[in-house]
Amino acid sequence: MESELKDLTSTNQTLEPVDESHEEVPGKDDRPLLKSDSSVSSPTISAESLEELDKKFAAFVRKDVYGTLGRGELPLLEKFLLGFALVTLVPIRLVLGIVILVLYYLICRFCTLFSVPNRDDEQEDYAHMVGWRRAVIVQCGRFLSRALLFTLGFYWINESYRNPLAVDKLASENECNEQSEQPERPGAIISNHVSYLDILYHMSSSFPSFVAKRSVAKLPLVGLISKCLGCVYVQRESKSSDFKGVSGVVTDRVQKAHQNKFAPMMMLFPEGTTTNGDFLLPFKTGAFLSKAPVLPVILRYPYKRLSPAWDSISGVRHVILLLCQFVNHIEVTRLPVYHPSEQEKEDPKLYANNVRKLMASEGNLILSDIGLPEKRIYHAALHGNNSLANVLHQKEE
Numbered sequence: 001m002e003s004e005l006k007d008l009t010s011t012n013q014t015l016e017p018v019d020e021s022h023e024e025v026p027g028k029d030d031r032p033l034l035k036s037d038s039s040v041s042s043p044t045i046s047a048e049s050l051e052e053l054d055k056k057f058a059a060f061v062r063k064d065v066y067g068t069l070g071r072g073e074l075p076l077l078e079k080f081l082l083g084f085a086l087v088t089l090v091p092i093r094l095v096l097g098i099v100i101l102v103l104y105y106l107i108c109r110f111c112t113l114f115s116v117p118n119r120d121d122e123q124e125d126y127a128h129m130v131g132w133r134r135a136v137i138v139q140c141g142r143f144l145s146r147a148l149l150f151t152l153g154f155y156w157i158n159e160s161y162r163n164p165l166a167v168d169k170l171a172s173e174n175e176c177n178e179q180s181e182q183p184e185r186p187g188a189i190i191s192n193h194v195s196y197l198d199i200l201y202h203m204s205s206s207f208p209s210f211v212a213k214r215s216v217a218k219l220p221l222v223g224l225i226s227k228c229l230g231c232v233y234v235q236r237e238s239k240s241s242d243f244k245g246v247s248g249v250v251t252d253r254v255q256k257a258h259q260n261k262f263a264p265m266m267m268l269f270p271e272g273t274t275t276n277g278d279f280l281l282p283f284k285t286g287a288f289l290s291k292a293p294v295l296p297v298i299l300r301y302p303y304k305r306l307s308p309a310w311d312s313i314s315g316v317r318h319v320i321l322l323l324c325q326f327v328n329h330i331e332v333t334r335l336p337v338y339h340p341s342e343q344e345k346e347d348p349k350l351y352a353n354n355v356r357k358l359m360a361s362e363g364n365l366i367l368s369d370i371g372l373p374e375k376r377i378y379h380a381a382l383h384g385n386n387s388l389a390n391v392l393h394q395k396e397e
Helices: 001-010 047-056 077-088 089-111 131-151 163-176 197-205 216-217 223-229 242-259 315-323 341-344 348-363 373-383 386-396
Strands: 118-119 123-125 157-161 188-191 209-213 232-234 266-268 294-300 330-335
Touching: 001 341, 047 089, 047 373, 077 089, 077 232, 089 118, 089 163, 089 315, 123 223, 123 232, 131 197, 157 188, 188 197, 197 294, 197 330, 209 223, 216 232, 232 242, 242 266, 242 386, 341 348
Parallel strands: 157 330, 188 266, 188 294, 209 232, 209 266
Antiparallel strands: 118 123, 294 330
């Protein structure tokens, strides 16, 4: 089914982060699609149809000044600010961003010279490196990631702890516990997924490993950086037996990070795709199969003009509009490490659901029962392709 969906949606490029658990969200057959008035796809949809779409797919709806597809009619003041930023901010930020990216690539290239990458289960990375090479990669990566966020207008990052007393107490106990050679630590960071900016923040904060599409490893500059991060590569469209291998690699990485403080933690987005930041989609269980504790992190992007959420806007348009923003904001809420009960260890779905409910409660997020399949339907309908949306809906049934 995935391969068929890929063929059907090849002309509609959307942000679809990799689902590390490789589980499918059941189709929702109780929500009929919009009926097309004609057999010919229309490039536009009526206000009534758009309102109906927004109700059905609320988790993916953009509500900023630029509109759903980033092409809304702008007021005169907004046009002036946008034009001013295009000739002043954008060139400077583009140059600085490219310089930062190239600089970090050169650092990674230098640190990996004469070093053989780890090759296991069709994976290739440098996560196994230790000593000064690893220290340089991690520290420079964290600093330059934060520098890139600063370049994009994220001058301040508001971080808070839901239960700071408990966190401080846990840290004190770990420091005072002389009998434990390896203090217990989470094996994975669990985060809601709003934008590609999520990755930059987590790199600047803890420099974890990510799950990424296999094609990322072949990208110029970014490919080597992703290998230094220790990314686990998957082929979303594939249904071959290597999916079990990838799941095993992720589980093994999480367990190693839990047991060894020198091993990089895994950063996982169990929703499997992005939202507008106000909702929390069902969690896949891939992040919870290891039975190790996890660290829940909630990201918010307050905005007045452009929402940093990347959903229905094309990638290039979104990056340009983001560069035109004079100031951007991130709010981060870190919850205490979640230790699963024995029942949760034996039932990954229960473990995932309980962590999801906790994050929704602490982050004031709305629980939604839709997922990536519905997102594809929504995007197809937004582009006026109601026939494609109906085909996708039937495939999910």
